[in-house]
Amino acid sequence: MDTLSAIEQRRSVKHYDAGFEMPAADVQRLLDLALLSPTSFNIQNWRFVVVRDPELKKKVRAAAWDQAQVEEAQLTLLLCGDLRSWDEDPGRYWRNAPESAQQQIVPMIREFYQSRGEQTQRDEVMRSCGIAAQTLMLAAKSMGYDSCPMIGFDPEKVAELINLPEGHVIGMMLVIGKAAQPARPRGGQLPKEEVVVTDRFA
Structure with missing residues (x-):
């Protein structure tokens, strides 16, 4: 599927085929693509927790208001972030950048x-985390x-369950899998004129 079609067809699906087994190669492909998501100064501050243990x-799931997709989807991810990644051997x-670029950017x-x-x-x-999530969803x-x-x-509660280290926060959860039911019809898009502003607000 091309990128534009993926954007148009991506929906938030709530029901997944729990019997489907996602190939390990697909899981790794998704994670590899997530690692290509941009971050400011290339600090790569996201941390992806893949919840595998049943x-x-x-x-x-219990900490997520018993939402079934947490358990039924093939891939349950917690997109976390290291608040101090900018200070960890930047x-x-x-x-891999030219020496001149390193000398300019790293101190910044x-x-x-x-x-x-x-x-x-x-x-x-x-x-x-938001950018990485969109990369994962479209991929x-x-x-x-x-x-x-x-x-x-x-x-x-989720931070406790995954033993989230100090100095880290959870941005969101993301589930990926084979849909068992299609998403509901779109709830209602605001008109473009209401959300797109040219130059400045009135």
Whole structure:
């Protein structure tokens, strides 16, 4: 499927064929594509937790208001982020760049995030998780799978279940799999004139 068709056809699917087994190669392909998602300064601050253990899936489902797709979908991912990735040997993010680029960009990373503070660091993680989620959803659709991004869960409980390290946050949950039922019809799109602004708000 081409990219434009994937964008048009991607929907949030709630019901999955629990008996379907996603090939391991497809799982790895999706994760490899997720790693190509852009991040500011290339700091790659996302962390992808693949929930495989059936018992853990049951517990995560319970912490997600008992939403069945958590357990029935073939791939349950928690898109997390490292709030301090900008400070963890930032030279490694540019190790393959020309020396001149490294000398210019690497010092800027710490200067930027130290000066902007914790809110910007958190915002950056959320932006990165959102971009990665869209990459995964469109890649999944192009491979014949469906998906559903989720914020309907207890983040503290899920963080405890996955042993989320200090200095990390959960951006969202994302399930991917073979749909058992199609998505409901679109609820209603706002008119373009209401959401697209030229130059400045009135």
